[in-house]
Amino acid sequence: MTLKPIVVQVVIDKPLAQGFDYLWDAEKLGKLPEIGHIVEVPFARSKVIGLVIKVSDHSDYEIAKLKSVDRLAPLPPLDPALLRLMNFASQYYVHALGETILPTIPQMWKKADDWEKIPKKIETADKKSNKNSDVIAEGLITEDQLNPSQKNALQELMADGQQENQFRVILLQGQTGSGKTAVFLNWLASILRDEAAQVLLLVPEINLTPQLERRVKAYFPDKKMALLHSGVSEKKRGIAWYEAMTGKAQIILGTRLAALTPIPNLRAIVVDEEHDASYKQQEGTRYSARDLAIWRAHDQKTTILLSSATPSLETWLAAQSGRYKYIRLDQRAQGANLPSVHLINTRDPQNQFSPGDEDAPKQKSLITKTLARAITKTLEAKKQSLILINRRGYAPVLSCSACNWLSKCTQCSTYTVMHKAGALGKRSVLSCHHCGLVKSIPQFCPDCGNADLKTLGHGTQKLEDAIEEMWPQARVLRVDTDSSRKSKGAEKLFQEIHEGNVDIVVGTQMIAKGHDYQNIGLVAVLDADSRLYSADFRAAERLFAQLVQVAGRAGRSGTSGERGGDIYIETQYPESPVFQYLLRHDVDGFMAFTASEREEAKLPPYSYQALIHAEAKVLEKAIQFLNELKARMKSRGIISKELKVYDPVPKPVMRVAGSERAQLLIESPNRKTLQEALEIVDQGLRQDSQGRISKISRIRWLIERDPIAI
Numbered sequence: 271m272t273l274k275p276i277v278v279q280v281v282i283d284k285p286l287a288q289g290f291d292y293l294w295d296a297e298k299l300g301k302l303p304e305i306g307h308i309v310e311v312p313f314a315r316s317k318v319i320g321l322v323i324k325v326s327d328h329s330d331y332e333i334a335k336l337k338s339v340d341r342l343a344p345l346p347p348l349d350p351a352l353l354r355l356m357n358f359a360s361q362y363y364v365h366a367l368g369e370t371i372l373p374t375i376p377q378m379w380k381k382a383d384d385w386e387k388i389p390k391k392i393e394t395a396d397k398k399s400n401k402n403s404d405v406i407a408e409g410l411i412t413e414d415q416l417n418p419s420q421k422n423a424l425q426e427l428m429a430d431g432q433q434e435n436q437f438r439v440i441l442l443q444g445q446t447g448s449g450k451t452a453v454f455l456n457w458l459a460s461i462l463r464d465e466a467a468q469v470l471l472l473v474p475e476i477n478l479t480p481q482l483e484r485r486v487k488a489y490f491p492d493k494k495m496a497l498l499h500s501g502v503s504e505k506k507r508g509i510a511w512y513e514a515m516t517g518k519a520q521i522i523l524g525t526r527l528a529a530l531t532p533i534p535n536l537r538a539i540v541v542d543e544e545h546d547a548s549y550k551q552q553e554g555t556r557y558s559a560r561d562l563a564i565w566r567a568h569d570q571k572t573t574i575l576l577s578s579a580t581p582s583l584e585t586w587l588a589a590q591s592g593r594y595k596y597i598r599l600d601q602r603a604q605g606a607n608l609p610s611v612h613l614i615n616t617r618d619p620q621n622q623f624s625p626g627d628e629d630a631p632k633q634k635s636l637i638t639k640t641l642a643r644a645i646t647k648t649l650e651a652k653k654q655s656l657i658l659i660n661r662r663g664y665a666p667v668l669s670c671s672a673c674n675w676l677s678k679c680t681q682c683s684t685y686t687v688m689h690k691a692g693a694l695g696k697r698s699v700l701s702c703h704h705c706g707l708v709k710s711i712p713q714f715c716p717d718c719g720n721a722d723l724k725t726l727g728h729g730t731q732k733l734e735d736a737i738e739e740m741w742p743q744a745r746v747l748r749v750d751t752d753s754s755r756k757s758k759g760a761e762k763l764f765q766e767i768h769e770g771n772v773d774i775v776v777g778t779q780m781i782a783k784g785h786d787y788q789n790i791g792l793v794a795v796l797d798a799d800s801r802l803y804s805a806d807f808r809a810a811e812r813l814f815a816q817l818v819q820v821a822g823r824a825g826r827s828g829t830s831g832e833r834g835g836d837i838y839i840e841t842q843y844p845e846s847p848v849f850q851y852l853l854r855h856d857v858d859g860f861m862a863f864t865a866s867e868r869e870e871a872k873l874p875p876y877s878y879q880a881l882i883h884a885e886a887k888v889l890e891k892a893i894q895f896l897n898e899l900k901a902r903m904k905s906r907g908i909i910s911k912e913l914k915v916y917d918p919v920p921k922p923v924m925r926v927a928g929s930e931r932a933q934l935l936i937e938s939p940n941r942k943t944l945q946e947a948l949e950i951v952d953q954g955l956r957q958d959s960q961g962r963i964s965k966i967s968r969i970r971w972l973i974e975r976d977p978i979a980i
């Protein structure tokens with residue numbers, strides 16, 4: 271009798287729909303195979319890392335011709351729940367399984383030559399974690415310190431007895447500063463009393479992790495935390511992932527990539543600021559970490575809490591309809607009122623400086639008189655001001671006053687932004703924010719030779735200069751990706767604000783999200799209009815959420831009944847609904863209004879969408895490719911009343927780094943119809959493609975499900 275062979279099917283990080291069969295030599299590898307094992311296999315003429323997804327004793331291919339698995343990683347197999355999640359993600363986002371899973375495994379575990387050293391690495395990591403980490407714990411609010419409405423919320427969270435094996439989605443909607451974090455951390459504390467339980471805590475932004483990390487530390491000084499985001503070093507991330515997968519870490523805290531961590535004893539999930547666009551991955555498998563987390567909670571029969579002051583329309587509707595449990599906190603935790611909203615109509619001359627004003631700046635002011643005077647008052651009251659403009663750099667474009675030459679990027683269909691000396695190097699430069707191209711500033715116009723080059727518009731640097739000139743005695747700090755890179759991370763800059771070493775902060779929206787500042791008296795938004803009208807139907811929803819968040823940074827520490835600070839918005843369109851609802855702090859009103867608009871236009875969440883992206887050397891080819899795809903869909907009868915396919919269009923930024931890009935929008939009122947259509951499209955595209963590149967036309971293509979920007 272001949273022994274039956276052991277055959278394993280392995281997926282690798284390539285855009286290939288299927289896995290490959292390999293033989294398993296149990297003697298050589300020292301173990302029998304299990305689904306979820308990470309292995310090294312020969313592929314083409316090299317070796318690659320793959321994941322075992324099937325074990326059997328036969329193959330559809332000739333056994334004698336199969337190659338063998340080379341090495342087995344000394345790691346436990348990925349748990350079945352994680353593999354179910356990956357399978358779902360692969361299918362839903364129409365992306366190959368291998369391409370979906372392998373990028374989520376930290377680099378450290380994908381270097382087969384280092385596998386021998388793994389036991390040693392783990393041992394040192396174990397020793398280290400006994401030492402006190404350098405994170406300073408802060409912000410503990412214990413259960414009995416909660417205010418009545420927080421207590422209520424916590425009770426409701428625990429109400430259903432937190433039975434094991436029950437899927438629940440809960441929306442915790444509460445005004446900025448209402449103490450949502452304190453509520454969910456106390457809830458997690460009750461779950462973590464079980465020494466084996468693990469919880470997943472997702473945050474949208476890496477900049478928000480240090481603050482939350484300190485708070486988590488205060489609640490759970492003795493528990494091991496796995497920190498997973500792109501700012502964590504390769505090695506630390508590798509160890510954190512391992513500690514999550516082996517159940518050693520009880521708290522898994524991170525950004526969207528953490529949603530795909532193996533967490534075998536997962537007992538609760540929190541998605542903080544659930545509406546935030548950064549939960550959407552914008553390359554590779556374009557997943558929504560929030561949506562996958564909900565699926566995961568469903569699959570693992572556990573509770574997921576979505577927290578926000580401004581929920582996404584999808585979530586808000588689900589809570590309104592009772593599909594999600596709804597818990598609300600409608601009062602600021604420390605008792606202060608919400609900030610007063612002031613709309614400054616920039617078209618009204620009364621709001622502008624006139625030459626007669628004694629406080630008028632020497633040059634034309636970048637901000638209105640009304641705002642300038644409010645800032646002066648805030649300075650006098652020894653409170654901080656936060657001034658936002660969503661563009662880093664000095665000015666968005668350089669121009670020639672004689673021939674109207676504009677500083678365009680040679681690689682992209684965008685303008686290069688002027689950065690003053692010190693931001694991106696010693697000298698002033700022009701830089702493209704899309705492809706990263708950096709050029710020196712021409713002394714003369716490249717077209718006509720004129721020496722009089724002027725900047726148009728303004729960014730954070732120009733604003734910083736202007737503010738320093740208007741309030742020479744004030745301490746001004748600029749916070750944007752340039753300044754945070756210079757100070758090696760934004761954390762130091764935020765610390766300056768927290769410690770009160772700054773009077774006026776100028777920055778992009780990165781200062782606005784989630785931070786718990788204690789002494790901000792005034793917040794101003796200068797360029798809201800630029801985001802008011804946009805081709806993207808979600809622009810207003812996003813702007814509204816941002817403004818509520820920004821406003822929420824003001825007056826947080828005020829005591830009962832105290833004024834909650836002021837927010838000033840400079841706009842030409844004060845009558846627009848976004849601002850009117852904001853004026854009344856009417857989040858629900860705005861949501862209901864937006865919902866009715868979407869319903870009427872049959873836009874998401876009243877329909878489902880997907881984009882097919884195509885990229886080529888020239889736009890015409892990309893458009894032609896998508897047109898042919900559309901024609902094929904028509905001839906195959908996929909297009910119907912239930913499935914609408916629009917005409918291909920160039921992307922908003924059409925040309926990037928020398929490639930030209932177009933997209934095709936597909937829409938259906940029915941999720942399943944859309945899914946089926948996408949699977950057919952995907953199959954068709956694969957047949958004429960090598961990987962993601964069409965063999966016929968050399969077009970790079972990609973399918974994106976539930977796009978958030980169109």
Ligand SMILES: Nc1ncnc2c1ncn2[C@@H]1O[C@H](COP(=O)(O)OP(=O)(O)OP(=O)(O)O)[C@@H](O)[C@H]1O
Pocket residue numbers: 409411415416417420444445446447448449450451452453578579603604784785786822826
């Ligand atoms: N019961 C309480 N008593 C006193 N202070 C509290 C209480 N609960 C929370 N706070 C404080 O109020 C501030 C806001 O709380 P927290 O950050 O939890 O609110 P949030 O709703 O998560 O805010 P945001 O959505 O604006 O980020 C924090 O400084 C927090 O320490």
Ligand SMILES: [Zn+2]
Pocket residue numbers: 679680681682684702703704705706707926927
């Ligand atoms: Zn460019």
